[in-house]
Amino acid sequence: MALLDVVGAVVGVAALALGGWQLRVAVLDRRDARSRRAAADPGPPGADRALPVSVPFGRLPAEVLGRDDLLAELDSSLSGVRRRRPPVWVLAGLGGVGKSTVALRVAARARGRGWPVWWVNAADPLSLRGGVLEILRQLGAPDAVVREVREGAATAADRFWTFVDGTVRRAVLIFDNADEPALLSADGATPPGDGTGWVRPGTRVHLVVTTRTVDRDTWGSWASLRVLTALDGAASAQVLRRLAPGVDDPTGREAAALAERLGGLPLALHLAGTYLASPFARWRTFGAYQQALDSAAVAEVIADLDAVRPHGRVAVSRTWELSLDALTARGIGRARGLLHLLSCLAPATPIPGSLLRPEAGTAAREDAAALRGLAEVGLIEVADSAEDGSVDVVVHPVVADICRARVLAGRSTDGGGDTGGDRGGDRRTDEGRGATEDGQVMAEAVGLLAAAGGRLDADRPGDWPDWERLLPHVSAAVTWMAPHLEPPCLARLLAVSRAAFGALWGIGRQGGRDGEALARANAAAAARLGETHPDSLAACNDLGIYLSATGAPREAEALLRSVLAGRRGVLGEDHLDTLRTRDALIGALLEQGRFAEAEPLYRGLLTDMTRVLGAEHPETLSTHVDLAWSIGMQQRPAEAADICRRVLDRARRVLGEENPRTLDAWDDLGRWTNEQGDHAAAERLARTLLDVELRVMGPGHQLTLTTRANLARSIADQGRFDEAERLLRACLADMERVLGADHYRAITARRHLADTVAARGGTAEAGPLYAQVLRLQQHRLGYDHPETLLTRRLVAESAGG
Numbered sequence: 001m002a003l004l005d006v007v008g009a010v011v012g013v014a015a016l017a018l019g020g021w022q023l024r025v026a027v028l029d030r031r032d033a034r035s036r037r038a039a040a041d042p043g044p045p046g047a048d049r050a051l052p053v054s055v056p057f058g059r060l061p062a063e064v065l066g067r068d069d070l071l072a073e074l075d076s077s078l079s080g081v082r083r084r085r086p087p088v089w090v091l092a093g094l095g096g097v098g099k100s101t102v103a104l105r106v107a108a109r110a111r112g113r114g115w116p117v118w119w120v121n122a123a124d125p126l127s128l129r130g131g132v133l134e135i136l137r138q139l140g141a142p143d144a145v146v147r148e149v150r151e152g153a154a155t156a157a158d159r160f161w162t163f164v165d166g167t168v169r170r171a172v173l174i175f176d177n178a179d180e181p182a183l184l185s186a187d188g189a190t191p192p193g194d195g196t197g198w199v200r201p202g203t204r205v206h207l208v209v210t211t212r213t214v215d216r217d218t219w220g221s222w223a224s225l226r227v228l229t230a231l232d233g234a235a236s237a238q239v240l241r242r243l244a245p246g247v248d249d250p251t252g253r254e255a256a257a258l259a260e261r262l263g264g265l266p267l268a269l270h271l272a273g274t275y276l277a278s279p280f281a282r283w284r285t286f287g288a289y290q291q292a293l294d295s296a297a298v299a300e301v302i303a304d305l306d307a308v309r310p311h312g313r314v315a316v317s318r319t320w321e322l323s324l325d326a327l328t329a330r331g332i333g334r335a336r337g338l339l340h341l342l343s344c345l346a347p348a349t350p351i352p353g354s355l356l357r358p359e360a361g362t363a364a365r366e367d368a369a370a371l372r373g374l375a376e377v378g379l380i381e382v383a384d385s386a387e388d389g390s391v392d393v394v395v396h397p398v399v400a401d402i403c404r405a406r407v408l409a410g411r412s413t414d415g416g417g418d419t420g421g422d423r424g425g426d427r428r429t430d431e432g433r434g435a436t437e438d439g440q441v442m443a444e445a446v447g448l449l450a451a452a453g454g455r456l457d458a459d460r461p462g463d464w465p466d467w468e469r470l471l472p473h474v475s476a477a478v479t480w481m482a483p484h485l486e487p488p489c490l491a492r493l494l495a496v497s498r499a500a501f502g503a504l505w506g507i508g509r510q511g512g513r514d515g516e517a518l519a520r521a522n523a524a525a526a527a528r529l530g531e532t533h534p535d536s537l538a539a540c541n542d543l544g545i546y547l548s549a550t551g552a553p554r555e556a557e558a559l560l561r562s563v564l565a566g567r568r569g570v571l572g573e574d575h576l577d578t579l580r581t582r583d584a585l586i587g588a589l590l591e592q593g594r595f596a597e598a599e600p601l602y603r604g605l606l607t608d609m610t611r612v613l614g615a616e617h618p619e620t621l622s623t624h625v626d627l628a629w630s631i632g633m634q635q636r637p638a639e640a641a642d643i644c645r646r647v648l649d650r651a652r653r654v655l656g657e658e659n660p661r662t663l664d665a666w667d668d669l670g671r672w673t674n675e676q677g678d679h680a681a682a683e684r685l686a687r688t689l690l691d692v693e694l695r696v697m698g699p700g701h702q703l704t705l706t707t708r709a710n711l712a713r714s715i716a717d718q719g720r721f722d723e724a725e726r727l728l729r730a731c732l733a734d735m736e737r738v739l740g741a742d743h744y745r746a747i748t749a750r751r752h753l754a755d756t757v758a759a760r761g762g763t764a765e766a767g768p769l770y771a772q773v774l775r776l777q778q779h780r781l782g783y784d785h786p787e788t789l790l791t792r793r794l795v796a797e798s799a800g801g
Contacts, residue, residue: 050137051130053118055111055174060104067102070226074106078113078172078206086206088199092214093228094378094396096265099210102228103174106208110172117171122178122209125188128198132160139167157186157197164205171205178211179377180326181218193220212378227378230264230396239266240286243273247285254286261290261397263348268398293401295480301401327373334370337441339379342395343403344445346476350392352469355452407441408484439489442481446493449474453496458503459618459660461696467503474500475518482525490525494535497522501542506660508702519546537566538577545584551742551780553591560585574612576619579605583623590626593785595633602627616654618661621647625665628672633786637675644669658696663689663703670710679717686711700738702745705731709749716752721760728753747776751791758798767798 064071077086089106091099107117116138120131129149136146145163148156164171175184175198182189185197192199199207201222209219214227231239236259237252249255262268275281276289283289283301292301327335345351356367371393374380381394452470456463478497482490501518519542526539541563548556564585567578582605589598602623609620624647632640644665651662666689674682686707693704708731716724732753735746754769774795777788 049130050134051121051127053120053131053134053138055104055107055117055119057104057108057111060101060108064098064101064105067098067105067228070102070228071105073224073226074102075109078106078109085202085204087224088201088207088209088222090209090211090219090223090225091228092211092225092378094230094265094399095212096268096398097228097230098266099228100176103176103208103210106206107172107174110206113170115170115172116168118173120173120175122175122183122198123180125183128175128183132198135173136160136163139164141167152188154187157200160198161200161203165203168204172208173205174208174210175199176210178209179213181211181213184209191218191220193218193223195220195222199223213376214378215376218376231259231266231269232264233260236260236262236264236269239269240273240276243270244276244286247276249286254290258286258290261293263397265396265398294476301405324377324379327370327377330373332369332373334366335373338367338370339374339395339399340403340407340441341444341448342380342393343400344407344442344477344481345395346472347395347397347400349472350394350469351473352452352466353391353393354455354466355448355470355473356393404480439484439486442485443489445477445481446485446489449477450492450496453499456499456503458499459506461506461658461660464503464507467500468507471500471504471514471518475514475521478518478521478525482521483528487529490528491535494522494526494539497525498538498542501546505545508697508700515546516550519543532566532570534570534577537563537570541567541577541581541584544581544588548584548588548591551744553588557585557588557592560588574608576613579609579612580619582608583619583626587626590630590633591781593633593781593787595630595786598630599627599634602630616650618655621651621654621665622661625661625668628668632668632672632675637672641669641672641676644672658692660697660703663693663696666692667703667707667710670707670714674710674714674717679714682714683711683718686714700734702735702739702743705735705738705749706745709735709745709752712756713752716756716759721756724756725753725760728756742776742780744780747773747780750776754794758794763798767795770795770798 074089077089091102093099107119110117118131118135118138120135121127122131129152132149133146136149141163145159148159153159178184181192184192184199185194187197195201199209199219209223213219214225216225219225230236233256237256240255240259241247241249241252247255258272259269262272272289276284276286283292289301324336324339327333342351342356345355356371371380371382371391375382375393379396379399382391449470452466453474456466456470458467474497477493482493485493497518501515501522504515504518519539522539523536523543526533526536529536531537540559544556544560544563546556547553547559560581564578564581567575567581571578582601586598586601586605589601606620606623606627609617609623613620624643628640628643628647631643647665648662648669651659651665655662666685670682670685670689673685690704690707690711693701693707697704709728712724712727712731715727728749732746732749735743735749739746741747750769751773754766754773757769758766770791774788774791777785777791781788
């Protein structure tokens, strides 16, 4: 992912010693910057005094890990191996990521060479001027040069560099905290990229700038811009384990997961690890802490940081708070509200530009300017533009956590929740659209999700890639926002979230972690509306479908019977949702192998569906295919094939050749055609269908994989065992990779493989395969399922052979 066309981004590690030094670098140097920055003029008497430029070496940790390539570059420039004139290094990135630590390491190497090293705080005009004056004082500059700098003359930077270049042979000058780059320009207002200001190419001094502004155009093509990203996974997990050695995590997986969730930000890792090591911690494990972050308890997690370090929650956020203030000062007041809006969605996950599509006019211009501003100061990452001209953005998870906590607190940005100072407790509306107080930001986020979902169809394969990009953000919103939404807004969110679950079903991922998380989150969120509310019943219906499809059909049956009773009472017997629940309930019986019991129930349901919906309604057509399954599994394949053939003809005419319901009927027709003995016809059906599925659904879709297995089985039944075995082994490997070994489709494919091996005479080789199938079926289907009993007989036969 490109970040504003910045090259040379460095993935790395700050130090393991991430305690007081990190907080001092990120916070204490800035604590007065907000008030000083308000004075752009020379200021009150005494403001023109020289300020210390000593390097704070006490903040440099004993070891800086993970920056080897960058440090090698910097060391090379210090040694003069590569360049006659040293480059200008701009170290950019999010606050708390370790930029100043790298600069300290450069300063330490230069000091070791005996060079002069100066550290100038460039956060505001007064600090910058005071540092420059001190450098001139140390070098014995003439009064004329000092006077121009003190008075802020237009030629001050020129006079400074002319004098310094004529005075020193080698030195290092570090401009730290240069988050308002214009302060380093000649006029104090334009970007410094023209090379005429306080940072410029061709000097004898090694220049290092630390900043949050990652925009290359700001710094000029002559600057060596390096964007420091966060700690890598292994190092950030190591930080957590070292800070909280008493936390039980024998495999290290929970620490790794939490480190990833915190985005590898050193400051956040330090605070989280210190908290977990504290006797005051409410969450005692890495996993519990991560779950709290991802839930509505995020505000409590942030607030609890103060229990182990005074103003810890202020420290973790103020490192970028000044950047938002600077954007507001530039007239981009929408930036703060937009950042809070983006933080309502999934952190560290690309937010599709289509989701952020603003209305035309002033609002669109404000949002575009805000996105550019947030990207310039490193608070969001911006991906390459899409074909429609939109861009994807990513919010760092720690930034998102802080913003969520503030949204839940019902107040605007206030320095982390403190009530003192010039911002404490102030409730205000951001400039531009939206406000951060109460539920307005969350309601706006729900509106974006609802609008994006409304443009998509869960049953249309062409929309599935867009659904996959939207799903993480829908899931995040339901998980943490739902408990705080008003009922109408919650209902709107549930509508798009349930549609997303339906898309997961089409995509073929409903049985995975995503499906479970979304189904359970929807049910938990909808419970606030009451157990008989239509949205609550709908969410429970989806959860029942999920349970039925993932090996818990008895639990699904109980839940769906309760949903059916509720829908009959609230919606009536003939409502579409009531009919759908009846279908889902019978499906739970099918999953238990109760085929004879399911058949008459399906026939009764189809009578009602035909009367209410019509014979060609998509739900009616799909239920006919389910009826065929119950019949075919009772060893009546010819009857099942005849039903599927009639459904396929209607589905092609009504829904189209490539509709998922059409393809499902087609696949089942091939299965039952093969079961009735017409293997060559089944092969032809499967080959034609497979071409369509590969084009429409892709090779990894579960229906495509099933058709591959059915094709191989029809080939085996024609005696072409070697060809069939080769196809089945490849298909089984793909199924286990995509779906998992215990997925019922993978279990069935393994049974087909065992049958094929046995049929070619490999009875001894087939035995272990049958035994594997039996273990999986006993776990997934139960000991008394008809398919389990059949495999048990085959295991016994292979052992006897």
